[in-house]
Structures are given as structure tokens and as C-alpha cells.
Amino acid sequence: MRPRVPETDQGIQGGPVVELYDKMQRRLRDRDWIETRDVLRAGIARGDALEIGPGPGYLGLEWLANTDATCLTGFDISPDMIALARRNADGYKLSGRATYVCGSAASLPFGDRSFDAVFTAGSLHEWSDPAKTVREAWRVLKPGGRLLVMDFRRDMPAVFKWSLWLMARPKAMRPGLLSSIGAAYTPGEVSALVEHAGLPEWVVDGTLTGLKLSATRGALLHTAEQSAG
Secondary structure (H helix, E strand, O other): OOOOOOOOOOOOOOHHHHHHHHHHHHHHHHOOOOOHHHHHHOOOOOOEEEEEOOOOOHHHHHHHHOOOOOEEEEEEOOHHHHHHHHHHHHHHOOOOOEEEEEOOHHHOOOOOOOEEEEEEEOOHHHOOOHHHHHHHHHHOEEEEEEEEEEEEEOOOOHHHHHHHHHHOOOHHHHHHHHHHHHHOEOHHHHHHHHHHHOOOOOEEEEOOOEEEEEEEOOOOHHHHHHHHO
């Protein structure tokens, strides 16, 4: 297996690339290939949620469309993606329930215990300081709240990697897909990252192409806060 090659910690920026990425994500949404069901299956279906790295916003907007009396804050490092997500929220007629903020997730501008849930898909491999970002996500989570992180896994079998490459549209996004997979973590690397973050109650699961980290802020709250220190 090749070593991890970091991709970017500034998100996707620049008009043409942003529009291509939007087309790719919209296609995934239209084929029901985004992770809405995973978020709902994780028990994230109420209250105020924070989505880290929403990109064009489709995952969070689909989550809002499939839940009642919920609100979403999307937090992305790319101002271009923030503008696009706001535009897409208008298209969904959900701008009243969706707020988008630009900044680095390693320093979230929200108070302690602000959100009922935190979720993200496809952004872990871009975080410049993943342990710090995990601690920040934990800090803003209310007791009893749920945390879910999903991403590619770098050690996926080659047949699946190239299948994803063949399915990627527009074709101009194929090199970016490969670089994202190359920047992703393995389940073992993520387990070590979680231990470094001081959150031992996380569960790390792997599929053939991805990995999933989940936690509920509950019984080990005091210990986790001390470790995050």
C-alpha cells in the first residue's frame, strides 16, 4: 500500500472546479449515492446539526429534507463552496433552516455544547490537524449528541478504486478522485488518530471503499474533556 499523500487543506476553490464538483455531487445525489441514509441510521435525525465540509451542500440539505424541525450549520474552509451551498439551499427552499459559515474546522467559532449532532462526509482527508478538528467537533457537541465522520479508505481494493474512477462524472473530476483516495486514511490510522484525540469511545468501522467513525457523547464525557484538555 502506498503511503498517504496529503491533498489540500484549503478545500476546493476556483469557479470552474467548484462548478464541476457541484455537477459531480448533484449526480451522486440524483442516484441516491450520497450518505443521507448513513447519517439517519446513525441516529442523527433531530435538533441542530453541524456539517463540517459540506461542499455544495447536498448531504446536509437532503438531511434537512428528510427530517422535521431540524436546522443545519454548514462549515467549510472554501468561500466558493459556501457561496454555492447557499445557492443550493435556496434551490431546495431550505435557506431558512440552513446557515453556512466559512473557516477552519480546527478552530470552530461556536460555543461549547452548541449542537445536537456533528457529521461530515469526504472531508477528513483534507483536515490539516485531524486530531484537533475531532476535539473541536467533540467540544461543540451536546451531551447525548452524536458524531459521525465518513470518508474514503486509502487501502480499498484496487478493483473498487478503479470502479469509482470509471463511474466518476464529469470525467474532469477523475484525477481529483484519485488524489482524494490517496490522501485518505486507513481504519488503523484513524483508530490511532482517535486515540491521539483523546476520544477512546469512538467506533471505527470500515467498508470495502470507505470508513466510518461514530461516537455518542455520554458516559465518558468527563474523561474525554480531560483528555482533550
